Amino acid sequence: MIYIKGSKFDITELKSTYPVQSVEHKVLVKMEESSFRYNFKSEDVLKFELLLRKEIAASARALDRSGFGFAVFSKSECNPEYWNRENNGGFSLKQGKSPAKAIRDIFENGRLYRNECATAMVIVYYGALLSVFKDRFDETFPYIYLMDWHIIDPLLQGIGYPRKAHDMLIGDRAYFKNPDVHPETMWLQGENVIVLAEDLYYGHGIGISNAETFIEILNRNRKEGAAKSAYLMDEVARPDFELLSDVYHERIAVAQTIYWRNIV
Numbered sequence: 001m002i003y004i005k006g007s008k009f010d011i012t013e014l015k016s017t018y019p020v021q022s023v024e025h026k027v028l029v030k031m032e033e034s035s036f037r038y039n040f041k042s043e044d045v046l047k048f049e050l051l052l053r054k055e056i057a058a059s060a061r062a063l064d065r066s067g068f069g070f071a072v073f074s075k076s077e078c079n080p081e082y083w084n085r086e087n088n089g090g091f092s093l094k095q096g097k098s099p100a101k102a103i104r105d106i107f108e109n110g111r112l113y114r115n116e117c118a119t120a121m122v123i124v125y126y127g128a129l130l131s132v133f134k135d136r137f138d139e140t141f142p143y144i145y146l147m148d149w150h151i152i153d154p155l156l157q158g159i160g161y162p163r164k165a166h167d168m169l170i171g172d173r174a175y176f177k178n179p180d181v182h183p184e185t186m187w188l189q190g191e192n193v194i195v196l197a198e199d200l201y202y203g204h205g206i207g208i209s210n211a212e213t214f215i216e217i218l219n220r221n222r223k224e225g226a227a228k229s230a231y232l233m234d235e236v237a238r239p240d241f242e243l244l245s246d247v248y249h250e251r252i253a254v255a256q257t258i259y260w261r262n263i264v
Contacts, residue, residue, distance in 0.1 A: 002031050004040045014043070014257070023054035023170050030096050036166035041165035041242065052132055053171030056096040059107075059127035060202035063120060068112030070205035072187050076119075079105055079112040085144075089115065090147030099144050100137045117192040118148035120204030121173055122134075124194055125159055125239060128171075133248065140247060162235035168195050172236040176203070176211070178218040180226035188221040195236070201218060 002009040011032050018025040027050055031038045040046045071077065073089025082102035083091040093102055102127045106113055123146060130137050145151045149160025159173050168174060173194045181189040191214055193201035199210045206217055211232050218230035246252045 001034065001042070002028075002038050002046070004043055004046065006039075008262075009040075009046075011071060014047075018050075023057050024050040027053050027169050027171075030167060030169060034167050042251060045242050045245045048248060049241040052128060052239070052241060052244065053169065055091070055128035055131040056124060056171035056194060057196050059124045059131065060196060061208070062107050062127060063110070063124055063204070064202055064208055066107050067122065068110035068123075068204070069114035070116065071114035072116055075114065076116075077114040079109060081105070086147075088147065090119070090145055090151065091115070091148075093144040098138055099141050100130055102144065103137075105128060115146070115204075116187060117204040119146050121159065121192045121194065122146055122148070122152060122156070124202070125156055129244070130142070135262040155247065156239055158240040159237045162233070162237040164234060165236040168236055169238075170195050170197060172238055174201065174236050175233045176214045176218060176230055177220065177233050179228045180222040181218075182221050182223045185221040188218055190230075191218060 004012060011028055015025060015028055018028070030224070040049075061096050069077070076085060076089040076091070076104055078085050078091045082094055082097050082105050084094055093099055103123070106123055107127060112216065126141070126144065126146075129141065133140050141153060141155070144153070149157075152160060162173070162175060167170070174193050174195055176191045176193065178189050178191075191203040191206060193203040196202055196208065200208065201211065201214060203214060206214060215230045219226075222230075224227075243252075
């Protein structure tokens with residue numbers, strides 16, 4: 001069910017503006033058919049969420065094609081033209097470099113980069129936001145640190161906090177957990193993924209596949225005598241679509257300088 005300003009929203013007209021197989025159409029229909037109540041303060045916020053979810057899925061597919069390699073934090077690599085590789089394995093934007101050009105470089109020159117799956121998820125979201133914000137990306141995201149959820153832009157903090165979800169929607173971050181992981185392959189204790197469609201996910205290092213494949217690969221990396229199979233958790237993490245919509249529509253100003261001075 002979809003509600004806007006407290007009233008049930010008829011999706012008929014909006015749905016007709018999207019092709020049947022589009023991400024926007026699929027997400028809209030799934031929200032409408034759900035028993036969960038999706039609340040929006042305006043139709044603009046709903047439309048923005050549909051747009052950003054479409055771009056998240058496109059960004060995940062683009063990163064999968066880019067040649068971006070897998071490595072644990074201690075062996076991560078980046079293009080030194082745009083990024084500083086930090087001691088913790090994260091990448092910080094070089095002073096004076098355009099955030100948009102630096103993010104775009106990962107997708108265009110992926111073979112110059114290696115990192116693990118949490119960092120890949122952050123890159124996917126930045127890639128999507130670049131497609132949405134376009135010429136305003138640099139002013140909106142002036143300081144970029146690519147690692148995991150512990151050092152992340154305030155506007156993206158939502159992707160670091162998975163919660164129980166009634167529905168998994170395209171563009172959500174989900175997680176396959178491997179509770180009996182082999183101690184020699186601890187990086188396979190789980191796999192962060194982006195939901196691309198019904199039973200289709202992108203996970204860095206594994207690629208794009210269904211749940212059965214992700215579980216099968218994780219199960220190959222369990223300790224001797226393991227009794228617990230890997231499984232898809234019933235939690236998802238999502239960016240704060242309403243907050244990002246307000247920034248996009250210039251309803252609120254972005255003030256991040258103090259935050260980054262305290263973190264980086």
